[in-house]
Amino acid sequence: MTRPTDSHFFLIGVSVLLFQRLGLTIGEGSVPVMVLALVVLAFGFFVSGEMAVQPMRLALILVVVVIGAIGLLLHPVNTSPASLSLAVAAWLPAVLMPAGARPVGIRRQVKNPMNVDSLQNLDLDARAFITAIFWTMFCASCAAIIQFVSSYAFGILIDPMAALPSWMALPGFNSTYPVVWGGSWYRANGVIFLEASFMSLFAVFGLVLCWSGTLSLSTKRKIIVTTVFLVALLGSVATSGLVLVPLLIAALSRTPLGRRVMAAVVLTAIAGASSFPPILSFVSKALQNPLDTSGQVSVASRIYRPYLDVLDLIQNSPWLGIGPGSSRAYVESLDVGVTTPTLMKVTVEYGVLGLLAFSLLWFSLIQASRLSYLLKLALLVALLVPTDGLTNSLLVPLFTWMLLLTARPQSSAHVPATLSIGRKLKGSY
Template sequence: MIAILASIYLQRLALPGTSVGLGAAVPYLGLVVLGIARKIKLPPREFILGLLLFTALGISTILSSLTLPANSASLALVVLMWAPFVFIADSRKTDATYLLRAFQYGMFPVAVLTILQFVLQSGFPQWLDPVSLLPKSWLVPGYQAAYEFQYGSGVLKANGVFFLESSFASQYLAIAALATLSARRWMSPLFILALVVTGGGTGIIMLLIGLAVYVARGSSRTKVVAVGSIVIGVLVMSWLGLAAQILGRAGEINGENTSGSQRFVAPFDVVGAAFEMVPNSFFWGLGPGSANPFGASIGVTANFSLIPKLMIEYGVTPALFFIVLLIVIIMRIRLDVALKLPICVMILFLSGALIQAHTSVLLWALYLGLGSGHAYSHSAMPECRAVDGNESPKFIDASVSAGRLNIWQSDLQISNRHRKVATKARIK
């Protein structure tokens, strides 16, 4: 729970003397606590894949440094972010509904702040970001907290105050909104409204992916809830007068120097240019930290997501190892695919997750809590009855259900045996 809250509220704060997010320290503090409590173990698959990955990264760095200077700090940052994933908690008590509830209630104040911020920014163009009042050495550099929906529109996107950018706020709000489709649905309109005013196209993509899975796999009731969420989003956009600006972003991918182009097209243009200009980079890359400088050298401005950044800096083989490890990690997390798939898309394609602390910390929190033991699994089927009113449904794995049924049957047999013994005693 602490890691989840840290991934939300510590995004903009940096580790002292560095440009690394403060949240990067949370997994290591968690591992120390688990180590002291002797509740930590090495999962074989993740450990082997992690070992192969870090070995491949090291070899690629050595080979690329023979021709180009290596940025060892960038390599160290990648290892720092992802090394905790080779460990897992040795526990059987974690409940998926507990972590999802913690995430939803953690995002609730952020959603309120996001909407309030949008209203204030609309009425007061000279909005004063409270976090920006902190010393610059305390903040993660290189991000723009507030900017216009479209250049010259005069309407600023809301970043929820605590998020590095509005796009990250939209991604977290999308996860929170999807989680409400099975529990605490009263929060859904709030999260969708907050998502809309962030203007984040990446969050809308994640929401649509999750809703598509709900519709494809769910009952008639599930389909109604999913379609209703889309209708709410469209009505909110229309009511706020943002429909044209948000829906108009769909064409950005074909434009030049647009957010969509810089995120989805330009990075792969740089990959192609790197492989063409430096053929050996296909095997071992151009070296850690080289993606942005190389892109700038060929006149391309790009927002590098995980896959193109790995391919440019370390080559194809380490990129494949990383993708396989990430898929294994996400598949181990006991959440419904309607939540896991948007999270996977977010990490692989929608953010610079390779060296972003808040993204890796959120994934680590889910992995640590829901990757081991007999955790409850969050289901997309709302026809399963909830417990205690608005509380989350107690969906359980079939293996756990069977185990509990055996225990109940054993208890019943023991109870009947005791009853027979007591009856015989009374007769005597």
């Protein structure tokens, strides 16, 4: 079997985002194409000997499968076998460990938390994969700005992928579910992302990646990228990405340029919020009655209310939960349509033991990766936002592969003198 080159991994990185909204209808559900493709890729690495099964991770996946199966048997109402299958498929590549991987010790990370290894010191596959993801997020942000301007100025939402036939499109924002609120003030999803909350999340993650020191970007590129990501974040009118703002502040604080950019952003935000009515409305709505748990305020329903109700939902089965997919019924009972925060969802569906298994699995991946500690925290936080997190079939595979490919340091065995995508090894992407 021919080993994939860095060009292949660059294309894979582009594809996992570019085709995020594609799915195959199987029965009553839809399976993301990205999940299937990454499972096949993992199998190829296993067969070729590039990666081996990590026993502890395999055991944790089996624990999740057993707990989910028990939940389906004991609670057949409001549960979904498809939910368990998707969660397992999303996590399946995580059972592997790249050959030659050497976990980075916690002590080393604490001594240099911002940048354990820059991208230049990582395996070439990881460099190509992460670089592709970064620039694909940038292109998606550009598309989100076009969507935002078109919909706000002309009332026309530009979203070509919404024309996909139902059998090959994942149910999501602007595809199966039309935009029915906000008048001309639509939520921009950057075309390639399933919904606006993903655009928000990846826009801020792109900013963290830009300023964390991992990528080697010129000052001019950093300013351009930062501007585009911030405008896309505003255009999405979604708050999911805001959970990464503390890490973005930490990344910006690393350099004098970053601190100047942060000051400029704050001043611009204040001026924009006071002069641009939609932004002011968005900010005021986000801050309005944040502790109101009546269900009338989205922020409260996303953050507070699920955790207040979780004990009532699992009081009869706290250790094993009440079955995969059962939290959906709870969400539908709320007065506002939101997804369940990941900790609440996993606890309800898989119980305390399932939550522990998922957490240990994720910690094992983070511990093995050579990404900067700041980026590891960003990936961790990104799975705790209200997008079903630890069982999300779109976020988990992408983040898993970022951690898997960065578990191996630069290897002289297959790293050529120049990158096959046309860049010198000492240069930047």
